[in-house]
Amino acid sequence: MKQNILLQLHPMTKFYFTLFLFAIVLILPGYLFSFALFPVLLLIALFAGVLKEFLNIVLKALLSVLVIIFIMQMLFYPGENVLWGWGIFEIKQEGLLYGLLLTSRILAIGSAFILFFRITEVRDFVKSLEDIGLPPMGAYVVLSTLQIIPEMRRQANTIMEAQKTRGVETEGSVLVRAKAFIPTLTPLILSSIAGTEERAITLESRAFSAPVKKTSLHQLTKSNIDRALPIIFALIVIGLLVWRFFF
Amino acid sequence: MKRSFKDDFNMMAMLLIPIAVAVNLVGFQLANVLRLPIFLDTIGTIIVGVIAGPWVALLTGLITNLINGIFNPVYFPYALTSIAIGVGAGYLSKYGFFKSVPKTIISGIIITFIAVIVSAPITVFVFGGVTGNTSSLITAAFLASGQQLWSAVFSSSFITEIADKVVSVLIVFFIVKAMSDRYLSKMNYGHLYMKRNNKK
Numbered sequence: 001m002k003q004n005i006l007l008q009l010h011p012m013t014k015f016y017f018t019l020f021l022f023a024i025v026l027i028l029p030g031y032l033f034s035f036a037l038f039p040v041l042l043l044i045a046l047f048a049g050v051l052k053e054f055l056n057i058v059l060k061a062l063l064s065v066l067v068i069i070f071i072m073q074m075l076f077y078p079g080e081n082v083l084w085g086w087g088i089f090e091i092k093q094e095g096l097l098y099g100l101l102l103t104s105r106i107l108a109i110g111s112a113f114i115l116f117f118r119i120t121e122v123r124d125f126v127k128s129l130e131d132i133g134l135p136p137m138g139a140y141v142v143l144s145t146l147q148i149i150p151e152m153r154r155q156a157n158t159i160m161e162a163q164k165t166r167g168v169e170t171e172g173s174v175l176v177r178a179k180a181f182i183p184t185l186t187p188l189i190l191s192s193i194a195g196t197e198e199r200a201i202t203l204e205s206r207a208f209s210a211p212v213k214k215t216s217l218h219q220l221t222k223s224n225i226d227r228a229l230p231i232i233f234a235l236i237v238i239g240l241l242v243w244r245f246f247f
Numbered sequence: 248m249k250r251s252f253k254d255d256f257n258m259m260a261m262l263l264i265p266i267a268v269a270v271n272l273v274g275f276q277l278a279n280v281l282r283l284p285i286f287l288d289t290i291g292t293i294i295v296g297v298i299a300g301p302w303v304a305l306l307t308g309l310i311t312n313l314i315n316g317i318f319n320p321v322y323f324p325y326a327l328t329s330i331a332i333g334v335g336a337g338y339l340s341k342y343g344f345f346k347s348v349p350k351t352i353i354s355g356i357i358i359t360f361i362a363v364i365v366s367a368p369i370t371v372f373v374f375g376g377v378t379g380n381t382s383s384l385i386t387a388a389f390l391a392s393g394q395q396l397w398s399a400v401f402s403s404s405f406i407t408e409i410a411d412k413v414v415s416v417l418i419v420f421f422i423v424k425a426m427s428d429r430y431l432s433k434m435n436y437g438h439l440y441m442k443r444n445n446k447k
Contacts, residue, residue: 068378160280
């Protein structure tokens with residue numbers, strides 16, 4: 001992969017940046033700023049070379065939610081000033097404003113988190129959490145979860161195919177389809193938990209739960225930027241809070 | 248109390264967490280493939296609650312929503328709901344609520360109440376009442392018929408949750424019943440469900 005200043009930042013720096021956006025979106029009033037933040041995030045994604053995946057996930061995860069929330073607020077938020085009415089449906093000014101505020105915030109915060117996970121490897125993020133005090137066991141659990149999910153998805157498909165050849169029906173009425181659920185899930189769970197014993201033995205044979213400091217093959221380094229940026233973020237948030245509540 | 252808290256997190260319990268999280272996701276996917284009208288996305292969390300106790304289930308719920316949130320941040324706030332379901336299932340199991348079918352159904356209803364009470368405020372405060380899933384349509388229908396926002400959100404999520412949770416706990420009941428004594432004996436709450444009668 002190409003060297004990229006953004007991608008090379010310490011995962012914690014990126015995480016603090018996401019929290020920083022989260023804080024300022026909640027502190028600043030009105031929807032204009034939050035909507036303006038989205039193009040900024042797009043630019044960052046473009047610069048980091050993840051624009052396509054970023055947009056894809058934003059569209060898939062957030063767009064329908066935002067549209068539905070916006071319509072609901074427009075129609076049902078209590079208010080006086082009716083802008084437009086049709087039968088029992090009335091669009092009120094208060095609802096329109098609240099809808100804009102809510103959707104702008106959800107868009108800004110949601111896409112900030114999506115961007116964070118596009119520009120940060122989960123492995124690096126977990127390692128950086130471990131560096132600041134997450135127990136190694138916790139780190140192992142999160143990482144092995146990520147590994148096990150695709151594996152179990154494949155296995156579920158295999159089991160379902162096998163049960164189909166045995167004659168378990170997966171088409172038909174709701175009841176028939178529901179009956180296919182248990183013969184798929186039960187073997188999946190029982191065979192997976194049978195494997196945990198072996199994994200426990202493997203981990204213990206490498207002294208995983210020994211009460212000593214663990215060494216890691218995977219190391220993260222902090223540059224000067226990584227030390228300076230969180231302080232700048234914190235100062236801006238404090239400044240905004242002071243401005244918002246005292247002026 | 249302090250001791251039992253730490254005891255819950257033994258190696259076998261921790262290794263159950265990844266599987267339980269994957270079961271949550273795979274259960275949801277299977278329900279989708281089979282086009283079932285319910286989600287079935289908390290089966291793993293409830294299993295952990297039943298055999299490994301509330302605290303391990305808390306962690307399972309949290310990790311499930313964090314991992315779902317990587318691809319859809321709407322899941323992040325609902326981590327609280329998953330956590331509450333896990334802790335609830337753990338305590339219900341501690342007091343023997345998963346030992347027979349009728350008791351299991353009762354605990355399903357209790358878990359439904361927990362889920363609704365925790366998730367409704369999130370839906371209202373964070374998303375203004377709807378999140379775009381099936382219960383949103385019901386919420387909209389209630390609102391259009393003149394109900395207040397809170398009661399609309401509560402009743403619509405109750406309607407969608409009750410079937411989901413009662414079916415989920417029944418599935419959990421049968422899966423735990425199918426687990427071997429050998430495995431159950433290694434889990435903290437497993438002795439409650441072993442077939443060989445131990446008079447402890």
